[in-house]
Every structure is written in structure tokens, then in C-alpha cells.
Amino acid sequence: MLIWIGGVVPAYHSLFKAIQNHTELIILSPPQWRHGSKLFKEPLPKGAYTLIQTPFFPSGSSRYLIPLLPFFLLKYRPSHIYLMDEFDRPNTCLHNLIIKLFCPSAYLITYSLQKNKKPNYYRYYHFLSLRINCRLINKVIAASSQAASVVRQHGYKHEIAIIPLGASQDYFYPGEALPLRNKHNIPLNKTIIIYAGSLSEQKGIKQVVECLSQSDNTILITAGTGPLKQTLQKIAGDTIRQFGVADVSLLRELYQLSDYVILPSQSTSDWQEQIGRSLIEGILCGCTALGCNSGFIPEITLFPETLFEEGDKDGLCRMLKNLHELDKTRIFEKQLNKVTKDFLWEHIGEKTFNFIQS
Numbered sequence: 001m002l003i004w005i006g007g008v009v010p011a012y013h014s015l016f017k018a019i020q021n022h023t024e025l026i027i028l029s030p031p032q033w034r035h036g037s038k039l040f041k042e043p044l045p046k047g048a049y050t051l052i053q054t055p056f057f058p059s060g061s062s063r064y065l066i067p068l069l070p071f072f073l074l075k076y077r078p079s080h081i082y083l084m085d086e087f088d089r090p091n092t093c094l095h096n097l098i099i100k101l102f103c104p105s106a107y108l109i110t111y112s113l114q115k116n117k118k119p120n121y122y123r124y125y126h127f128l129s130l131r132i133n134c135r136l137i138n139k140v141i142a143a144s145s146q147a148a149s150v151v152r153q154h155g156y157k158h159e160i161a162i163i164p165l166g167a168s169q170d171y172f173y174p175g176e177a178l179p180l181r182n183k184h185n186i187p188l189n190k191t192i193i194i195y196a197g198s199l200s201e202q203k204g205i206k207q208v209v210e211c212l213s214q215s216d217n218t219i220l221i222t223a224g225t226g227p228l229k230q231t232l233q234k235i236a237g238d239t240i241r242q243f244g245v246a247d248v249s250l251l252r253e254l255y256q257l258s259d260y261v262i263l264p265s266q267s268t269s270d271w272q273e274q275i276g277r278s279l280i281e282g283i284l285c286g287c288t289a290l291g292c293n294s295g296f297i298p299e300i301t302l303f304p305e306t307l308f309e310e311g312d313k314d315g316l317c318r319m320l321k322n323l324h325e326l327d328k329t330r331i332f333e334k335q336l337n338k339v340t341k342d343f344l345w346e347h348i349g350e351k352t353f354n355f356i357q358s
Contacts, residue, residue, distance in 0.1 A: 001078035001106075003066070003095070004029045005085050008051055011248055011345075014168040016049050018349025022357075025049040026076055028066065030056040063091055073103040080107045080356055087112040087140055087151055088122075093129035096136045109139045109356055115146040115295065117153050130154045141352065143275055144296050161355040164296065165275045166343040171248050172284040175256035186241065186257055191218045191323065194258040194287065196251060196278040199226030204264030204292065204311075209236045211317040218320070221258065223251050255285030260323065263291040266311055276300055280343045288332045290319065302338060303331050 002019070004012075008029045019025050031053040052072065056064045081099055085092045087110050099106055110133070133156075140160045142148035148160045181188055193212070197203050199222060209232045212220050219239055222232070223246040232240060243254060255261065261282025279289040279300045291297035292310040301307050305326055308315035341347075 001026045001028065001072070001076060001081045003027075003069075003081065003083045003085070005056070005064075006030075011168050011171045013048060014170055015166070015345035015349045015352075018346050019353050020049045022353050026072075026078065027051045028069070028072060029053055062089070065091060065094060069095065069098055070102045073099060073106075077103060078106055080109065082109045082111075082352075082356065084111050086110075086114060087133060087137070087156075088114050088126060088130055088154075090125050090129040093132050093136075096133060100136055107138050107356070108136060109141060110137050112140055112142045112147045112151050113144075114150055115144070117150050139356065141355065146295070159355075161351070163348055163351050163355065164343060165277055166345045166348045167277060167280045167284055167339075168345045169284055169340075172252055172255065172281045174284075174286040175253065177257045177286075180253050180257035184241075184253070184257065186221070187219065189217075191260070192221060192258040193218060193260045193262050193290070193320075194221050194223065194254055194282060195262050195264075196223040196246075196254070196281070197263070198224055199228040199232060201228065202266050204266045206232065206235070207313045207316055208262060208264050208320070209240060211313065211320050212236065212239050215239055215320075218323075221254055223254055251281070252285060255282045255287055258282070258285075258287050259328075260290050261287040263289075263297055264308075264316060265292060265294045265297070267294055280339050283332070283335050283339045286332075288326070288328055289335050292316075300335065300338065300343075302334055306331060 002025060004027050008027065016025060016027065027049060029051060054066060054068050054072070056066055058064060081103070083092060083095055092110060096108060099108060134154060137158070139158060140151055140156060141163050142151060142160055143164050145162055148162055151160060178188060186192060195205055195208065199205055205222070206228055208220060212218055213236050219241060220236065221241045221243060223243050225245050229242065233242065243250065246254060261279055263276045263279050276291065276295065276297045279291060279297065283289050288306070289301045290306050291301050292308055294310045298307055308319045
């Protein structure tokens, strides 16, 4: 049984299918998923796996409960339960206690993304939850070596696997850039850089806009929303095109018409860049990836010339100014090889199943 805290959108089907190839898979998922300000509801392929959409209360919150979880545990009696939720969350602890009460023989696995041992928002109940989770959870899947290290620092002594999040070639793939630029009224003779994610300070997008605001031959397009939306437009003027929160098909087109995808994140005391899935998706669609040295980003961008020091605005400006000097074909081929080897949902699904069953 997989308890999936996000909406089951098409891009995840290949992950679930890879697990379904080896075992019967039952997925508990919320009936709707609020991603930014857009609601996704997608049909499933027939016979792919059993999806049960059940209320998560309150909907859209990171602090939620699944009221009908005991019923599903008693009905299906799963041998393995993968709770795809954060290792340090109090609601993860509550769900783990429910699982052990109603299905005590089940093997319990959870996920971990957190790279900070003690974020500012932690309260006594977070530390209590961590102590309980360390005792109840049989295995942990961490998104990165940093996340795995934090789990160890909290006293977890059982097995941990490092398996990142990924993307699917079924939904992110190259396309014809020129027709798409015409379709979306994007100049044909400009270098296009895409940023997909939250328009917030911690994502570093403001620095990118400031660096490009004086550029005559580069346009930044954004897919996402956030508190900096109006500020970015005032700074950049005609050098930015904002598309808001994009569904999978629009996001794919924006990647396909772009030359580069960028992720300039900045760490805070509560948060650090996790995987950088926008870079993975962009590479699969034909973009060359750029980013800072935060979190997992260097594992995807690979080259010094596609990287700048986190928070170093001058370094970011230099990198963007020197894009014309990059050996773009060589860099892209290396990045694509890395992504197809390590970050496709199909491979991640296989690794996940093998780790759970090992």
C-alpha cells in the first residue's frame, strides 16, 4: 500500500507502474491536489493499479489526517506500507501509530527530504514525533545524502536508501521550438531561459531577473506564482514573460521552446533546495540546465560553467552573460545522460521496490 500525499497526476504514472509490475499496488491519495493555485484532476490508465481517493483532512494542508485509514488497513491488510510523507512531520507520526495499531505486522517505510536538523519552525511535538518515528519506521528512503545524514543525526539506526525524486519521459520530451514560440508569442531570435517554481525570495528568482533586466537578447519566462510576481514584472519589463501556474502540457511546451532552464535557489534556516525537478524536466525537454550550488543542483548541472555560488549575484550575472561561450551541445548531452540514467520515474520505481523488498 502506497499512501501518496499529493494528487495522482499523469507524470507519476510511470513510477507507480514500475512498482505495479512486481506486486499488487494500492494507492491512497487525496481526491484533489492544490498545486500552487491550480487544481489537478486526471483519469488513470485502465488497470494500472488500484487508486483509492479518500479525504485528507484538512485538504491541501501539510498537517493532515486520513480519517478512513483504519478502515483501509483492516480491509486490505497490506504487508508493506510506504507512507510517502516527511520523516519529521507530526502527522507522519500519528499515521505510523495508527498503522501499528490496526496493522501491526505491516512493514513501514517513509520518505525524507529535510536537510536541516533543527529548522526554526520545530516545536516540542516535532522532536517527540522524531523519537517515535525512529522506533516505528522499518526503512527510510531519503532524497539525498544530506537528507539521509539528518535522519541519522536524529538517532535512526535502521536502513536508509538514497533515492531521489524524478520525472517521466512519457510527459517531458523534446519538441519543435519555433512553432511553439510562434504559438506563445515568444521572439524567435532571442535566447530563452525558463524558471519553473515558486516566485519567492528563497528561490532566488529575483536575482536572475535583476541580472537579465538590461539584456537585449535574452528573455526569461516563468511558470509559477508567488509573492514576487508583480515585483519581477516591474524590474524586468519586456524581458520577462509570466505564464502563472502551468499544467503538464503547457509546462512541457514552455520547456520545449526554451534554450535553458534555471534554478537559482537560496537556502534559509528552515529550507534548502531538495532535488530540483524543474531542471530534470527541462533537460528531458531539450533545455540545458543552469543553477546554484545548493542541495542536489550540482548533481544535475554537472559543469562549473553552468553553476554559480549560492547567493552570489555577481557570479550569477557572469554566468548568464557568458552563456554564448558554452559548449552547449556537449553540456546538454552529459546532463541528459545523467538524467536518463538516474532520475527517470521508471528507474526510481524499480529502485524503490527493490529496496522495500530487500
